[in-house]
Amino acid sequence: MGELSVIPNPKSMFLDVSLYEPFELTLDSLPRLMEIVDFNESIDCHCVKCNKESTFQSISFTTSVVPKTFASHTLENLRKNVERIIEVRDDIGLENIDKELEKFISVELEKLKKSFNYVYKHFSCTRHKEHTISFTFVVDNGVFSKIGQYPSVADLNTMDIKKYRKVLKGKDKYNEFNKGVGLASHGVGIGSFVYLRRIFESLIEEAHITQKNSPNWDEALYSNSKMDNRIKMLESVLPEFLVRNRGIYGILSAGIHELSEEQCLNIFPDVKLGIELILDEKLYQFERENKIRTASAKLSKIHESMKSKSL
Numbered sequence: 001m002g003e004l005s006v007i008p009n010p011k012s013m014f015l016d017v018s019l020y021e022p023f024e025l026t027l028d029s030l031p032r033l034m035e036i037v038d039f040n041e042s043i044d045c046h047c048v049k050c051n052k053e054s055t056f057q058s059i060s061f062t063t064s065v066v067p068k069t070f071a072s073h074t075l076e077n078l079r080k081n082v083e084r085i086i087e088v089r090d091d092i093g094l095e096n097i098d099k100e101l102e103k104f105i106s107v108e109l110e111k112l113k114k115s116f117n118y119v120y121k122h123f124s125c126t127r128h129k130e131h132t133i134s135f136t137f138v139v140d141n142g143v144f145s146k147i148g149q150y151p152s153v154a155d156l157n158t159m160d161i162k163k164y165r166k167v168l169k170g171k172d173k174y175n176e177f178n179k180g181v182g183l184a185s186h187g188v189g190i191g192s193f194v195y196l197r198r199i200f201e202s203l204i205e206e207a208h209i210t211q212k213n214s215p216n217w218d219e220a221l222y223s224n225s226k227m228d229n230r231i232k233m234l235e236s237v238l239p240e241f242l243v244r245n246r247g248i249y250g251i252l253s254a255g256i257h258e259l260s261e262e263q264c265l266n267i268f269p270d271v272k273l274g275i276e277l278i279l280d281e282k283l284y285q286f287e288r289e290n291k292i293r294t295a296s297a298k299l300s301k302i303h304e305s306m307k308s309k310s311l
Contacts, residue, residue: 007032007144010039014135016269018153018187023144025113033144037119048151049131056123056133113142153185167282173202189264193255196275200249203278207234239281248274
């Protein structure tokens with residue numbers, strides 16, 4: 001197991017984690033596993049049928065064990081097994097567990113690891129109950145994974161990022177962002193970072209184009225500078241979040257050249273969030289400028305109309 005294979009919180013497991021990403025079952029991870037198994041709250045995400053953000057409420061929970069010859073754990077057995085292990089750990093403390101209790105925990109944990117449990121979670125849109133999201137998980141050979149989802153992570157994220165079309169200039173840039181999100185949802189970590197880095201670079205180049213003809217601009221210095229210094233040179237025309245978090249570029253480059261697929265997938269949601277926050281700033285500025293132009297034109301028209309009436 002990779003060191004990054006830590007079971008995330010339930011909402012992240014439902015909405016961010018890609019299919020087949022493995023998470024190791026350990027004594028410390030069992031409480032988080034049960035949070036997911038027993039999750040009965042709501043989640044907020046895009047409803048692809050309503051075509052807008054919505055709240056989805058948990059509507060059912062089921063589990064099955066297949067094939068029966070491989071395991072004997074039903075849902076209730078799974079829950080009791082986990083609760084018993086956690087209770088022993090919490091009541092006595094690992095440092096005080098004697099040989100018998102240590103053996104008990106070890107045996108029970110191994111039983112759990114060797115079990116084969118399917119876990120299903122279903123959520124219904126609070127606007128229209130027939131609009132649902134479903135997730136399928138499996139506990140198999142010491143690994144917990146999400147193995148099915150409908151609509152897919154890609155579908156949910158694609159709808160969510162449509163608003164950025166306005167500030168991702170050119171159809172290709174939006175498509176690249178979409179491809180990056182889609183690749184991550186299908187378990188391709190390094191490839192997804194390639195597309196996110198292209199988006200980041202396009203934002204820098206867009207700012208560069210607006211500045212390179214400015215007085216006192218040193219194009220030679222810019223061309224010979226690394227990305228960190230380029231951003232500093234352009235900070236007056238770049239989103240504040242990008243300037244303050246310019247290390248994102250280093251993370252993206254490391255993902256392409258140094259990190260594993262698993263490591264890239266593990267940090268993808270946070271890196272994607274960083275890109276979205278940069279785009280949010282640009283979107284806010286874009287919409288504000290549109291409002292200023294619209295209001296100025298309308299107020300000017302009203303003013304001219306009032307002047308003509310007063311003559």
